[in-house]
Amino acid sequence: MPELPEVEVTRRRIAPHLVGRRLRAVRTTRPSYFFVTPPARLRRALAGRTALGLDRRGKYLVLRLDDGARLVLHLGMTGQLFAAGASSLRLLSATARATLSPERQLAFRPDAHTHLRFVFADEGPEVYLRDTRKFGKVLWLAPGEEHERLTRLGADALDVDGARLFRATRGRRVAIKSLLLDQAVIAGVGNIYADEALFLAGVRPGRSAARVTRRESDAIAQGLRRVLLRSIETGGSSISDYVAPDGRDGEYQSERRVYARRGEPCFTCATPIARVVVGARGTHYCPRCQR
Numbered sequence: 357m358p359e360l361p362e363v364e365v366t367r368r369r370i371a372p373h374l375v376g377r378r379l380r381a382v383r384t385t386r387p388s389y390f391f392v393t394p395p396a397r398l399r400r401a402l403a404g405r406t407a408l409g410l411d412r413r414g415k416y417l418v419l420r421l422d423d424g425a426r427l428v429l430h431l432g433m434t435g436q437l438f439a440a441g442a443s444s445l446r447l448l449s450a451t452a453r454a455t456l457s458p459e460r461q462l463a464f465r466p467d468a469h470t471h472l473r474f475v476f477a478d479e480g481p482e483v484y485l486r487d488t489r490k491f492g493k494v495l496w497l498a499p500g501e502e503h504e505r506l507t508r509l510g511a512d513a514l515d516v517d518g519a520r521l522f523r524a525t526r527g528r529r530v531a532i533k534s535l536l537l538d539q540a541v542i543a544g545v546g547n548i549y550a551d552e553a554l555f556l557a558g559v560r561p562g563r564s565a566a567r568v569t570r571r572e573s574d575a576i577a578q579g580l581r582r583v584l585l586r587s588i589e590t591g592g593s594s595i596s597d598y599v600a601p602d603g604r605d606g607e608y609q610s611e612r613r614v615y616a617r618r619g620e621p622c623f624t625c626a627t628p629i630a631r632v633v634v635g636a637r638g639t640h641y642c643p644r645c646q647r
């Protein structure tokens with residue numbers, strides 16, 4: 357599942373292929389649950405428009421258009437957003453669990469899973485959104501229109517600071533880890549990143565959020581930024597379940613300190629890493645380093 361870092365990496369890589377180019381047409385597959393906005397309406401709304409920018413909100417990509425409308429994309433579990441004929445393998449292996457190998461993307465022809473196909477007035481490379489399992493979503497918002505998928509999101513995980521996190525924890529009896537995963541509080545934190553950040557902060561995942569101190573809130577916010585930024589730096593692969601189609605990226609997962617390391621020695625104190633379930637999610641921590 358693409359997490360915030362993979363989505364951010366996709367945003368940075370695909371933005372130059374989308375921003376500033378005028379759309380001649382957008383081709384879609386037939387109506388399905390993939391399209392929150394009916395495809396016929398999408399095609400009408402997007403033809404002739406130019407993208408002014410590509411933003412990210414949590415795990416959503418938001419394409420800002422020159423008429424004030426916005427196109428919102430979610431990659432789901434298997435969504436891939438890529439440009440035709442792009443030559444860099446890393447550019448092409450844009451998201452986690454990619455189902456199309458880089459070699460096959462190079463010679464890619466739009467297929468039944470290519471739900472969006474951006475065709476540009478400059479007749480340059482097309483951009484595709486392909487999703488074999490269709491857990492992704494596409495949504496068009498008229499100028500000024502809002503949608504709960506975006507408005508319900510809390511602050512972006514990369515923008516969260518200790519003060520904000522501390523305020524959010526007051527009076528909350530849920531486990532601190534569950535609070536970090538609540539997208540209405542912080543947008544974009546996935547299971548692995550929550551465990552890793554809590555390790556860096558020395559805070560046990562199961563501790564009540566209300567019992568986290570201001571100082572610890574600073575450390576957790578800092579830990580989140582550190583693991584997310586490091587993952588973005590390495591192409592979204594340092595720590596997540598990301599495996600490139602050619603399998604080469606698995607090596608980066610050695611940067612994990614606790615996640616999926618049950619029973620292995622803590623890198624700091626050699627105590628075996630413990631696994632518990634917090635909020636129905638597998639959770640890893642060091643019983644000695646985290647309090």
Ligand SMILES: [Zn+2]
Nearest residue numbers: 622625642645
């Ligand atoms: Zn330890």
